[in-house]
Every structure is written in C-alpha cells, then in structure tokens.
Amino acid sequence: MKEIDSIKDEIFKVLRECRTAKGREELGMFLVEDDDVFTAINAGASVCDIVVIPEFAKAKPAGLQGLQPYVMKKAMMKKLFSGGKLPNIIATIKKKECRLSDFTTKKFILVMEGVQQASNIGMMMRTAEGLGVEGIVVIADGITELYSRNVIQASRGSFFRMPMALADRGQALAFLKKNAFTTIATSSHTDKSLNTYTVPEGPIAVAVGNETNGVTDSILDAADDIVAIPMQGNIESLNVVVSAGIVLYAINSA
Structure with missing residues (x-):
C-alpha cells in the first residue's frame, strides 16, 4: 500500500478540498468516512480513492478485500480532521445526481x-x-x-x-x-x-x-x-x- 505522508501529496490535496463545500463543488467529489465507505461501495457509488490508517489496514477487515487503499498515519489524518474521533477509513466519491x-x-x-x-x-x-x-x-x-x-x-x-x-x-x-x-x-x-x-x-x-x-x-x-x-x-x-x-x-x- 502506498503511504500518503505529505500535505503536498496530490491525493491529500484532493482529500483536503473535499472537506469544503467549495472544493466539493469544483471537484465534483465528496468525502465519506468509516461505515459509509462500505455502504457507498455496496450501493454502487463511483469510488475514486480510499485511504486507511495503518492500524485498520493491519486488522484486514473483510470490506477491504479486493481494494487497493492508500495508507495515512494518524498524524496526517489529523491534518484533515482537526477535532473529534478520527476515522479509520475515508474515501472520495464522485457526485451523482439523477435527472x-x-x-x-x-x-x-x-x-x-x-x-x-x-x-x-x-x-x-x-x-x-x-x-x-x-x-x-x-x-x-x-x-x-x-x-x-x-x-x-x-x-x-x-x-x-x-x-x-x-x-x-x-x-x-x-x-x-x-x-x-x-x-x-x-x-x-x-x-x-x-x-x-x-x-x-x-x-x-x-x-x-x-x-x-x-x-x-x-x-x-x-x-x-x-x-x-x-x-x-x-x-x-x-x-x-x-x-x-x-x-x-x-x-x-x-
């Protein structure tokens, strides 16, 4: 698994943009966390990138089988989520609206x-x-x-x-x-x-x-x-x- 270890990493930049309404609008993507990642996958959502913390990856949850997530240490994850409980897994999803x-x-x-x-x-x-x-x-x-x-x-x-x-x-x-x-x-x-x-x-x-x-x-x-x-x-x-x-x-x- 590739590690995201810098705020200059392109994936990190996208994740950070998806934390804001302006970024979500410009990128046409949004961010989901923890159980919502697997719910989105099961619902057929268009998943772009998946990121997990090392401890979660080592546990080898069944939902990760067949996926190729990036790894991000908690210290880096805190740069995205400054307060509250840190998610174990996050993903960017392409927006999809019906007509x-x-x-x-x-x-x-x-x-x-x-x-x-x-x-x-x-x-x-x-x-x-x-x-x-x-x-x-x-x-x-x-x-x-x-x-x-x-x-x-x-x-x-x-x-x-x-x-x-x-x-x-x-x-x-x-x-x-x-x-x-x-x-x-x-x-x-x-x-x-x-x-x-x-x-x-x-x-x-x-x-x-x-x-x-x-x-x-x-x-x-x-x-x-x-x-x-x-x-x-x-x-x-x-x-x-x-x-x-x-x-x-x-x-x-x-």
Missing part, C-alpha cells in the same frame, strides 16, 4: 424545498427510504449543500440508496404537472385534516419546506391538496422531519 426525467415512472416521491439544517436533510432521506419513497426532488433554491459530512452521516446510509434529482422550483413544478403527480403540501391554515384525507390514485409527490416558514407560496399555489396534521396542546408546528414522516407514513399505509 427529473429519471422520475417519470416513480409513484411516490418527496419534494424538498429550502431545508436548511444538514441533519434534517439527512434524517429526511432516511425517513423517506423507510416509508417507501422512491426518489427525492431537491429544489435547489436556498437549500443547504447536500454533500456535507453532516447530511451523509445523518442519513445512516440512505444518502447512497435514495435517488435524488436537483432542480429549480419552476422545473420541479412543471415536471410534477406534466407527469400527473398529485402534489400534497402541509399547512396549518387549512380545514382539510390528514386524518380524514383520502389518498388519490396515481403518482404522489409530498412537498416539505423550510424549518421556519414551511413551503413557499409557489408550492402551495401549485399543490393539488393541502392538508393539516392534527395536533393537541399548544403546539403550532412540528419539526420538518417529523412532519414529513407523519405525512409519508399516512400515504404509504393508505
């Missing part, structure tokens, strides 16, 4: 608009996968970068299995209309309760929005149905992941 046209045959999708917190994005991917969603349309306007460490780790592997298509708001709405999706949004300002909502036949798109303001008026105006999640007590709203999970569960179990 809206890849979603024309899907029957149940999530539309994510303006979600800001990386952990919410990742948890929503995980929730969507668990509740039968076949793909996520991410409206690019104002959303947090998808390839950050926090998004990937919060998804618990769903990031690599859930098809995602990035589009602007106009493109997304036009696609949903053209392909006869029933778009469902949530709002507290409606008398239509999720409890009594009858899920229509045909493809369904559930739209979720910003943690503070919800979906935009553009989405609400384009939605075929707007439903309210019934709540008790003095609660006015729920966390966006919780709200999405409730609606997705209701539709998936209808």
